[in-house]
Amino acid sequence: MAELAGTTLKTVRHYHKLGLLEEPERSPNGYKRYGVKHLVRLMGIRRLTDLGVALCDIPSVEAADGRSEQILRSLDDELARNIERQQRMRREIAAVLDDGASLALPPEFGAAAADLPQAQQSLLVAYASILTPEAMAVVSEEFAAPRDHVARAFERLSADAGAEERDRLAHHMAAEARRQQEAHPVIKDLDAASRRDGTTARSVVAQALAEFYNPAQLDVLRRIHALLEEEESGRTERIGAAVA
The missing domain is CATH 1.10.1660.10 (Multidrug-efflux Transporter Regulator; Chain: A; Domain 2)
Structure with a gap:
């Protein structure tokens, strides 16, 4: 039998x-x-x-009692969610097979970020754990843009690069960072851009940068931050003077 x-x-x-x-x-x-x-x-x-009916629910379904319809509707809802999840998985696999998207990156980055250096790919994965969808969309857009000679110079920067080279890169990259902040204010405030608490978000960002960039690159990032802070401070002072 x-x-x-x-x-x-x-x-x-x-x-x-x-x-x-x-x-x-x-x-x-x-x-x-x-x-x-x-x-x-x-x-x-x-x-x-x-059909997916649990063994414990079989008597109710067979008896068509008060719980029968609820059980079947709940089962149908679960199947619909599974179908949607499987269709999403198929789209992501197709993007890898047909478009060359990276399996290591969040799917929203598609194939555009597949040729990024490994360090930047790892950063994107780390950012995906803390940033809001809006902030991730901005990051995705910026990383998908063609990299110019300055970005490539930063990627190739050796750990023992001299202070002059680091300062030159910082000034070039600060201009691009300023443009990004003006175009997308959400990325200026990590607390606002994060779906985690501020302490966790800052910890993830700090550790990710330290893990995937060498000392010279980290120094360039610090110099960029200092330049932006200096500009912001000067702008605030000028506004205060004008009001006075």
Whole structure:
């Protein structure tokens, strides 16, 4: 009977134990005597389990009691979510196979970021854990833009690069950072751009930068921050003077 129903002896015994399948009488030699009614019952149980009905819910579904419709609707909702998730997974796999997107990066970055240096790819993954969707969209847009010679020079900057080279890079990159902040104010405030608490967000960013950039690159980033802070301070002073 188990073979006819496409299941196993262990499963049949389990159904007996749960009371879902009536145990047949035994013949004089001790063997259980299963009939077609047992096979039909077993096929019915298999039908419901194949649809995703939990074993504990089978009596309610079969009895069509007050819980039956709720069980089936909940099951249908779960199946819809699973279908949506699987369709999303297929789209992401297709992007990898057809467009060359990176498996390591969040899917919203697509193929545009697949040729980024490994350090920047790792940063994007870290940022995805803390930034809001709006902030990640901005980051995605900026990283997807073609990299100019300044960005490539920063990527290639050696750990023992001299102070003059670092300062030159910082001044060039500060102008681009200023443009990004003006175009996308959300990235100026990490607390506003993060979906985590400020302490956690700053910790992730600080550790990610320290992990994936060398000392010279980190010094360039510090110089950029200082230049932007200096400009902001000067702007505030000029506004104050004008008001006075």
